[in-house]
Amino acid sequence: MKGLRWVTAGESHGKALVGILEGMPAGLALDVGRVDAELARRQRGYGRGGRMKIESDQIELLSGTKGGVTIGAPLAFTILNQDQTIERLPTPTNPRPGHADLAGCQKFGHRDPRAVLERASARETASRVALGALARQLLEGFGVELFAHVVELGGVAVREDAWDAAGERRAELREASEFLGLDPDSEGRLRARVDEARDARDSLGGVFEVRVLGLPPGLGSYANPYDRLTARLGAALFSIPAMKGVEFGLGFGAARVPGSRMHDALVPSAQAPSSASARWGRFARTTNRAGGLEGGMTTGEALIARVAMKPIPSLRAGLPSVEFATGAAVAATYQRSDVTSVPAASVVGEAVLALELGSAFLEKFAGDSLEQVRAAFEGWRAGVHEL
Ligand code: EPS
Numbered sequence: 488m489k490g491l492r493w494v495t496a497g498e499s500h501g502k503a504l505v506g507i508l509e510g511m512p513a514g515l516a517l518d519v520g521r522v523d524a525e526l527a528r529r530q531r532g533y534g535r536g537g538r539m540k541i542e543s544d545q546i547e548l549l550s551g552t553k554g555g556v557t558i559g560a561p562l563a564f565t566i567l568n569q570d571q572t573i574e575r576l577p578t579p580t581n582p583r584p585g586h587a588d589l590a591g592c593q594k595f596g597h598r599d600p601r602a603v604l605e606r607a608s609a610r611e612t613a614s615r616v617a618l619g620a621l622a623r624q625l626l627e628g629f630g631v632e633l634f635a636h637v638v639e640l641g642g643v644a645v646r647e648d649a650w651d652a653a654g655e656r657r658a659e660l661r662e663a664s665e666f667l668g669l670d671p672d673s674e675g676r677l678r679a680r681v682d683e684a685r686d687a688r689d690s691l692g693g694v695f696e697v698r699v700l701g702l703p704p705g706l707g708s709y710a711n712p713y714d715r716l717t718a719r720l721g722a723a724l725f726s727i728p729a730m731k732g733v734e735f736g737l738g739f740g741a742a743r744v745p746g747s748r749m750h751d752a753l754v755p756s757a758q759a760p761s762s763a764s765a766r767w768g769r770f771a772r773t774t775n776r777a778g779g780l781e782g783g784m785t786t787g788e789a790l791i792a793r794v795a796m797k798p799i800p801s802l803r804a805g806l807p808s809v810e811f812a813t814g815a816a817v818a819a820t821y822q823r824s825d826v827t828s829v830p831a832a833s834v835v836g837e838a839v840l841a842l843e844l845g846s847a848f849l850e851k852f853a854g855d856s857l858e859q860v861r862a863a864f865e866g867w868r869a870g871v872h873e874l
Contacts, residue, residue, distance in 0.1 A: 489853060490846035493618050497566075499608035500573040504566040506614040508621055510849060511551070513559035514857035515625055522546050525620040525834065526566065526613060532830025533665040534681040534691070537823045538610075541569050546617050559855055562621060566613050573605055579820040581808040585800025598811040600820075609728040609828065612835040619838025622845035628857070629848070629864060630701040633841050635833035636661055637668045638793070641680040641691035645670035650698070667695075667830040685826045688803035692729070692796045695833035697840055702779065703868070704767055704787035706847040715783025716847055723839040724794050727832060732795035736778020751777055751788070763788045768872045785847075792840070796832050799824055 490510055497504035526544040544566050551562035579600040582588035591603030623633055634657060638645050646652065649669040653660050660669045666677050684691045707716025717735060724733045734740075741749050751772040756765040758773075764787035765771035772788055779790035800806065805818030825831075852867065854860035 490850040491622060491842060492846075493842060495611055495614035495618070497568075497611065497614060498573055498605035499568075499610040500570050500576060500605060501568060502571055503568055504611065504614045505564070506546075506566075506618045507561050507563045508551075508618050509561040510846070511557050511559070511562060511621065511625060512849070512854055512857045512860050513557050515557040515628070516555055517548075517552060517557060517562075517621065517624060519546065519548055519555075521624065522617050522620040525616050525838070528667070529613060529616045529831050529834040531834075532667060532828065533678055534685070534825055534827035535831065536825040538570065539825075543569070544613050557857075564617060566617060568610075573601075576601060576822075579604075580812060581810050581817055581819055583800060583819040583821075584806045584808055585797075607728070609831075612727060612831075612838075615727075615842070616835055616838040619835075619841040623837075623841035625845050625857075626841060626848060629703075631844070631848075632700045633697065633837045633844075634658075634661075634700070635667070635695055635697040635837045637664075637666045637693060637695045637830050637833050640666060640677050640693035640827060640829050641684060641798075643673070643676050643680045645673040645677075650696070665830075667833055681826050689826075690798040690800070690802055690824065691827040691829070692731075692798040693827065693829035694793055694795050695829060695836055697790075697792045697794070697833070697836045699779070699790035699840060699844060700763070702785045702787065702790055702844065703864075704764065704785050704871070705867075706785040706844065706851055707780075707783050709783045716785060716843075717780045717783050719843050719847070720780075720790075720792065720840060723843040724792060724836060727794075727796075727835050727839060729797050729799065729832070730794055731797045732793075734778075734793045735780050736791055737776045738778070738793060741776070749776055751775060751786075767868075768874050770874075790840070790844075792836070794832070794836055796829050799826075799828060 492509045495506050523545045530539045546564040546566055549563045551560045582600050587603050587607035588600040645668050653669040661667050708714035721733050751774045753770050756769050756771040759765055759771040762771040767787045775788040779786055779788045801824035803821055805821050808817055808819035810817050852860050852863040854863055
């Protein structure tokens with residue numbers, strides 16, 4: 488079991504963000520422009536703060552390719568920060584509630600929230616979006632598409648059937664949306680909600696959905712608890728700062744329906760030729776309440792994850808805190824922040840799933856070169872069709 492491994496480094500206001508991705512097979516032509524396009528998408532969304540006007544995130548790929556094609560060596564990149572003020576920025580004299588500030592200071596035994604927040608900042612997710620944009624280029628070669636969209640913001644929901652209503656126009660609709668959503672009719676209400684929160688010096692959370700189409704069945708495993716893909720994907724989504732809930736398929740709703748209305752029955756593929764799982768052999772499902780995961784493995788149906796993000800805890804109004812030096816009650820330090828960054832988080836959600844699924848794919852279809860990976864995949868596919 489090899490798969491992908493990755494590491495990120497970099498502080499929010501340091502010189503650069505860094506990423507290293509190991510395990511990509513040789514022979515994959517990489518489109519760096521597409522990585523930059525994902526980084527630009529992460530910077531978007533109505534309700535973002537001043538920092539996104541300063542930055543214009545782009546990667547510089549430092550290693551792992553020759554002539555734009557992977558050579559089976561680690562891929563390394565930097566994303567330069569425009570705002571490199573880490574040495575000049577003041578040290579907050581009190582910890583900001585809701586951030587890593589206090590627990591981080593208690594962990595290290597110091598009174599320097601700046602030393603904590605610089606790395607705890609969600610700016611780190613730029614590195615992960617770039618890593619994910621590399622991993623997804625591998626998956627796309629095997630017909631896998633990842634697509635996230637915002638379904639709720641500050642308690643205002645888009646129409647429930649937004650995905651189905653969008654159909655094949657999904658990319659175009661999301662591109663046109665200020666919230667990276669799929670429901671043009673909700674844009675005005677969402678905008679008004681963000682404006683209202685900004686005026687009240689408050690912040691907003693929300694919910695995004697990520698769908699992954701075209702995944703083969705059998706990625707992940709039940710053999711060891713930590714190999715279960717449900718656990719791995721949940722951990723990946725919870726590794727994004729500020730995420731408070733993750734559901735797959737019916738999620739919490741599964742607790743409220745009887746088994747007969749939960750489980751996805753199997754039918755002969757001929758009876759449901761358009762079902763996603765029908766593509767892989769003689770078995771198909773007419774529903775996908777499991778959200779594409781059973782027994783810690785992919786089912787061949789669409790993977791459907793919904794993720795709840797809390798409101799960003801940096802409030803202009805300043806939440807109650809306590810001064811380190813005096814122990815006096817004060818309003819927490821405020822510098823600048825977003826009113827909401829749920830649209831950005833949805834882009835990060837796609838990226839972390841691309842990394843984890845890319846890894847699970849390469850664990851199952853291992854090979855040093857893309858050609859070998861493809862041979863492993865085609866060999867498995869021919870066999871599974873006969874089941
Ligand atoms: C972020 C950069 C940060 C914030 C935000 C995400 O920039 P700055 O702190 O300089 O304003 O906009 O960070 C947080 C939400 C956080 O909790 O730290 C980014 O690049 O996404």
